[in-house]
Amino acid sequence: MNKxxxxxxxxxxxxxxxxxxxxAIVPLMTVVNYSVQDVLGANARFFTGTEWFETxxxxxxxxxxxxxxxxxxxxxxxxxxxxxxxxxxxxxxxGWQASAVLILITLPLLIPWNVVGSIWxxxxxxxxxxxxWGLRQLGIDYNITRNAGDAWVTIILMDVWHWTPLVxxxxxxxxxxxxxxxxxxxxxxxxxxxxxxxxxxxxxxTNVLVIAVLLRFMHSFMIYAEPFVLTGGGPGSSTTxxxxxxxxxxxxxxxxxxxxAFSIIYFLVILLVSWVFYTAIMNxxxxxxxxxxx
Amino acid sequence: MSxxxxxxxxxxxxxxxxxxxxxxQRRKRNARTRLRSRLLLGIYLVLMILPIYWLLNMSLxxxxxxxxxxxxxxxxxTFDNYIGIFTNSSWYMGYVNSIAYVLMNMLITIxxxxxxxxxxxxxxFIGDKHLFFWLLTNLMAPPAVFLLPYFQLYYSVxxxxxxxxxxxxxxxxxxxxxxxxxxxxxxxxxxxxDETAYIDGYSFPRFFVKIFxxxxxxxxxxxxxxxxxxxxVELLLARTLTATDAQPxxxxxxxxxxxxxxxxxxxxxxxxxxxxxxxxxxYFVRHHIAKGFALGRT
Numbered sequence: 001m002n003k004x005x006x007x008x009x010x011x012x013x014x015x016x017x018x019x020x021x022x023x024a025i026v027p028l029m030t031v032v033n034y035s036v037q038d039v040l041g042a043n044a045r046f047f048t049g050t051e052w053f054e055t056x057x058x059x060x061x062x063x064x065x066x067x068x069x070x071x072x073x074x075x076x077x078x079x080x081x082x083x084x085x086x087x088x089x090x091x092x093x094x095g096w097q098a099s100a101v102l103i104l105i106t107l108p109l110l111i112p113w114n115v116v117g118s119i120w121x122x123x124x125x126x127x128x129x130x131x132x133w134g135l136r137q138l139g140i141d142y143n144i145t146r147n148a149g150d151a152w153v154t155i156i157l158m159d160v161w162h163w164t165p166l167v168x169x170x171x172x173x174x175x176x177x178x179x180x181x182x183x184x185x186x187x188x189x190x191x192x193x194x195x196x197x198x199x200x201x202x203x204x205x206t207n208v209l210v211i212a213v214l215l216r217f218m219h220s221f222m223i224y225a226e227p228f229v230l231t232g233g234g235p236g237s238s239t240t241x242x243x244x245x246x247x248x249x250x251x252x253x254x255x256x257x258x259x260x261a262f263s264i265i266y267f268l269v270i271l272l273v274s275w276v277f278y279t280a281i282m283n284x285x286x287x288x289x290x291x292x293x294x
Numbered sequence: 295m296s297x298x299x300x301x302x303x304x305x306x307x308x309x310x311x312x313x314x315x316x317x318x319q320r321r322k323r324n325a326r327t328r329l330r331s332r333l334l335l336g337i338y339l340v341l342m343i344l345p346i347y348w349l350l351n352m353s354l355x356x357x358x359x360x361x362x363x364x365x366x367x368x369x370x371x372t373f374d375n376y377i378g379i380f381t382n383s384s385w386y387m388g389y390v391n392s393i394a395y396v397l398m399n400m401l402i403t404i405x406x407x408x409x410x411x412x413x414x415x416x417x418x419f420i421g422d423k424h425l426f427f428w429l430l431t432n433l434m435a436p437p438a439v440f441l442l443p444y445f446q447l448y449y450s451v452x453x454x455x456x457x458x459x460x461x462x463x464x465x466x467x468x469x470x471x472x473x474x475x476x477x478x479x480x481x482x483x484x485x486x487x488d489e490t491a492y493i494d495g496y497s498f499p500r501f502f503v504k505i506f507x508x509x510x511x512x513x514x515x516x517x518x519x520x521x522x523x524x525x526x527v528e529l530l531l532a533r534t535l536t537a538t539d540a541q542p543x544x545x546x547x548x549x550x551x552x553x554x555x556x557x558x559x560x561x562x563x564x565x566x567x568x569x570x571x572x573x574x575x576x577y578f579v580r581h582h583i584a585k586g587f588a589l590g591r592t
Contacts, residue, residue, distance in 0.1 A: 009417035013425065016410035016469055019402070023466040024432050027443035034442075087338060090331035102583060103576050104339055107346065110572025112527045112544045115565045122352065123345045128360055128558065130348045161342060169583065222436035224530055243438040247530075250442050263439040270434045278427055 028267075034260035052261035061237070062262065065245045072241060073220040076159045080216060081209065083160065084167025089201070091172050102172075105165045117229025120158045124230075144231055148238035151231045155239055158226055163219070167212045174208035175201060210284070214277050221270060242266055346569070353562035360558045375563035388543035389567065391457065395532070395540065396525045398461035403468045403521050404514065410469075411476035412502070416485065429470040437530045440466070445534050455537045463535055464525045471524065472517050479513030480506075512582040519579045526572065543568055 038048045056062060087105070092098045108116070124144055126132040135142040144151045178200065186196045224243035227233065233240035246266065250259035352360055353375050354368040379385040413419070414426060444463055445454070453459040487509070491501040507514070529544040536542065547564045576583065 003416060003418040005419070006417045007419045009413035009419040009422075012409040012413035016406040016473065017425075019406055019462070019465050020429065020432060020469050023463060024435070026447055027440045030443035030446065031439065087335070090335045092332075092335075099580050101335070101339070102580055103573070104343070106576050106583065107569070107573065108342065110523055110526065110569065110576065111565075112529055112568050114529050114544045115547070115568050118547070118561065118565055119345050119349050122558070122562070123348050128352070128364075130344065130364075133364055161345065165342075173583075218434040222434075222438065224436075224438060243436055243530075246436075246438045247441065250438075251534075256442070259442070266436060267439055270436065271431055274431055274434045275427070278430060 031260045031263050034256045035264050038257050048257065052257045053265065056258055056262045056265060062242075062245060064237070065240055065242050068238075068240070069221060069242045072156070072159075072223070073217055075156055076163070076220050077213060077216055079156070079160050080164045080167050081213065084164050084212065085171050085205065085209075087164065087168040088171035088175055089197075091168070093176070102169075105168060107165075108162050109165050111162075113225035114229050116158065116162050117226040120154065120161075120226070121230050124154055144235075146235055148235050151235060151239050155227050155230060158230060159220065159223070162226065163216060166215065170208040170212045171205055174205045178204050206284070210277070210281055214274075214281075217273065217277075218270060221273075349562050349565050352558060353566045355559060357557065357559050375559040376567075378560055379563055379567065385546060385564070388541060388546035391536070391540045392526065392532075392542040392544070392568075393571065395457040395460040395464070395542070396522060398457055399464045399468060399525045400518055400521045402461060403465055403472050404518065407469055407472035407476055407517070408507070408514075409502075411473045411480055412506070414473065415477045415480035416488065426473075429473060433467050433470040433474070435466065437467075437528065441530065441534050444531060448535055454535065455539050457540045459535045460532045460540060460542070461525075463531045464528060466531075467528075468521050468524055471520060475517045475520060476510070476513060479510045479516075483509055515579045515582045519575060519583060522575050523572070 035052055036048060036050070091101055091105075111119070121129075123129045124132045124142075126136050126143065132142060132144075141147075142150050144154050182200050183196065186200055191199070222243050223241055224247065227239050227241060228244055231239045233244050246259060246262055249255050249262065351365075351367060354371055354373070355365070356370065356372050356374065359365060359368070359370060414422065440463075448454045448459045448463070453462070483506070487505070488501065491505055492498075496505070529542060532542045533545045536545070543564065547561060547568075
């Protein structure tokens with residue numbers, strides 16, 4: 001769409017800007033402030049330059065948390081995106097069944113995150129949880145508080161349970177926007193099911209899939225409440241992700257300088273990834289417009 | 295966009311003259327694939343519901359039954375856990391607090407996001423792309439980064455432990471999200487509508503309220519759904535910014551673990567009650583979410 005160049009549009013943006021700036025810039029500057037100082041008391045603080053940043057980047061515990069975070073995010077993306085597409089393809093398209101399935105599927109998305117943790121903590125307990133009890137009955141020695149592998153599988157299962165609906169819903173709405181005529185044309189060509197998916201449905205889904213991957217990546221990168229309630233980061237620190245390390249450091253140990261430096265590094269990583277995504281989306285839209293124009 | 299092929303009935307999706315298989319065979323084949331996909335969907339739904347069912351099951355049992363034996367359904371049905379929550383003000387105030395700050399946040403967000411999204415979808419202005427990107431980065435800022443500064447900021451301006459503090463804090467990610475969603479919906483409304491309205495003598499505010507907002511009604515519905523969802527489920531910031539007067543229910547739930555062990559029944563009942571508002575909201579927007587989840591971008 002051709003947009004009119006008009007700087008008075010700033011007036012429309014202004015109220016939003018004031019609010020978001022209050023919530024974003026003031027706290028961010030506080031973080032920056034802390035990250036370069038050593039705060040010893042109310043009036044005793046020293047400028048330390050980049051010392052905290054160096055400490056944090058060389059901290060093996062944080063490097064491990066970062067690695068775990070990346071493995072976790074990639075794993076859940078690799079499971080949730082194909083699974084979400086699959087579910088979207090088999091969801092009923094109309095009638096009361098469609099409404100019922102929609103409501104059921106969105107259910108996990110609307111549960112507070114720490115309750116999600118509680119649900120899975122209860123569900124996987126060996127004594128009172130259906131899944132933990134069931135696996136023990138089958139003779140599997142399943143214990144998320146002692147076995148790191150079990151804890152990982154459970155956290156990934158929980159995240160798949162919690163967030164696959166988002167991918168499925170996005171894909172479902174993408175599929176719904178494909179005109180029936182496309183399918184008719186494909187049937188006339190005797191296109192196979194796979195060909196219909198590959199050349200009609202998937203191209204139409206790219207837009208929503210970009211949104212899905214973006215949302216899923218960033219939420220998984222900031223995951224905190226669910227693993228915190230479910231495993232508490234344990235056993236040991238095998239399921240401690242970035243958010244939790246940061247919170248422990250900032251709130252638990254009151255290490256303001258290092259945790260502020262850590263916050264900034266954390267934020268910059270997310271910033272970098274979002275910039276890559278943003279540029280990719282913008283280029284995709286540009287391509288589309290130029291194709292439409294030609 | 296749709297057209298009818300020759301030699302077909304309206305509603306029939308298949309051009310029969312090109313087909314080698316008979317309609318009866320085709321119907322049978324379609325029925326078989328339909329059945330298979332229904333079956334797969336059914337399995338997924340059952341697996342998905344199971345953890346929630348387990349919570350519900352536990353909430354209807356006494357603690358001795360929960361701990362005593364594995365029962366697939368409550369054998370001595372009891373509502374004591376729920377009654378306990380509804381008769382204790384320190385419990386039910388948690389729900390009131392949560393709902394209060396979520397509603398405040400939805401109201402604030404939608405009021406400032408509507409004009410801003412309009413500006414982004416219709417005008418180009420100095421720094422618009424940078425501003426939009428900056429907004430998106432806020433959507434991605436991990437709440438953990440902001441915990442401590444938020445606490446200090448709201449404490450120093452005297453808003454600590456109030457509903458409005460949580461509502462404002464949640465604006466950090468909800469305003470960018472709302473603008474992102476609304477911008478998609480607004481861009482799908484042709485610009486000619488704006489121009490015609492201005493030629494007809496509508497002023498901007500009147501056009502916006504009388505014509506434009508009704509046109510993107512379903513977009514606004516979907517946006518409100520997302521705002522509710524992300525404000526309702528977030529607890530890290532809400533927990534940090536409150537102490538007693540505005541404490542969200544998710545925080546009060548941690549009280550169930552006492553020295554004498556965990557009160558599983560009450561914990562489960564409180565958990566079930568946190569799911570209910572969500573179901574209510576989905577029910578209201580069920581006709582829009584199918585389309586709206588694409589955020590106007592298909």
